[in-house]
Amino acid sequence: MTRAGFVAGNWKMYGNLVQNQELLAAIVLGIPSLQNASCAVCVPYPYLAQAQSVLKGTHVAWGGQNISQHHQGAYTGEVSAGMLTDFGCRYVIVGHSERRTLYGEDNQMVAEKFHSAQEQSLVPILCVGETLAQREANETEQVIARQLDAVIGLVGVNAIKQSVIAYEPVWAIGTGETATPQQAQDVHAFVRNRIAAHNSEIAADIQIVYGGSVKANNASELFAMPDIDGGLIGGASLVAAEFISICFAAQS
Numbered sequence: 001m002t003r004a005g006f007v008a009g010n011w012k013m014y015g016n017l018v019q020n021q022e023l024l025a026a027i028v029l030g031i032p033s034l035q036n037a038s039c040a041v042c043v044p045y046p047y048l049a050q051a052q053s054v055l056k057g058t059h060v061a062w063g064g065q066n067i068s069q070h071h072q073g074a075y076t077g078e079v080s081a082g083m084l085t086d087f088g089c090r091y092v093i094v095g096h097s098e099r100r101t102l103y104g105e106d107n108q109m110v111a112e113k114f115h116s117a118q119e120q121s122l123v124p125i126l127c128v129g130e131t132l133a134q135r136e137a138n139e140t141e142q143v144i145a146r147q148l149d150a151v152i153g154l155v156g157v158n159a160i161k162q163s164v165i166a167y168e169p170v171w172a173i174g175t176g177e178t179a180t181p182q183q184a185q186d187v188h189a190f191v192r193n194r195i196a197a198h199n200s201e202i203a204a205d206i207q208i209v210y211g212g213s214v215k216a217n218n219a220s221e222l223f224a225m226p227d228i229d230g231g232l233i234g235g236a237s238l239v240a241a242e243f244i245s246i247c248f249a250a251q252s
Ligand SMILES: O=C[C@H](O)COP(=O)(O)O
Pocket: 010, 096, 168, 172, 173, 174, 175, 176, 211, 212, 213, 214, 232, 233, 234, 235, 236
């Protein structure tokens, strides 16, 4: 079977009302439809209402970049999965390496966030990936296995079915240094095999996307690999023409 492609933009902490309006309008105009692929933008919380208002009824979905693992409560500054659904979100990124590194999110917390997202019918985009030091120490597979197993251990493999997995080698994020298609493919195949050990059907169906310096000029080559189903795009998702072209590269 051919899995559908998927591309999500992660705007990180960039944008303002005026720039967003221009970017979203250009994306909507540039992506009237996609063949066997879908796309989304994950915007900062304050702009969810803006994304909803511009993207509703279009081919571009939207989502958040993080959620609390808690349902509600005295957690100053946090945002729950339910709050994202109030703004029509379909997706939420969990476990991005910037959250893991800068905000101390460990595998258990990421698994809880994944669970919390699914409880509200959001599709979690689960990020996994190794640092440069871990790659150089030949620990890539162990690191990713731990990140994946923590989630499967908490929610079970059947729940994984309703998610997207994003392999993002930390050393390739925002650095301009992309993993080669073969390096990325090797890890994607590892992730798929690890899931296949639990359930081969789910492993065959799940979308595994790559993130780390994906641009319009390298997307096709990456997405052509058998286990790479699309991308999670940082910097290039802030440039309409780049993002649109990456989304088209995920078509099949
Ligand atoms: O979530 C997106 C990744 O962090 C990739 O960012 P980048 O495309 O700017 O390297």
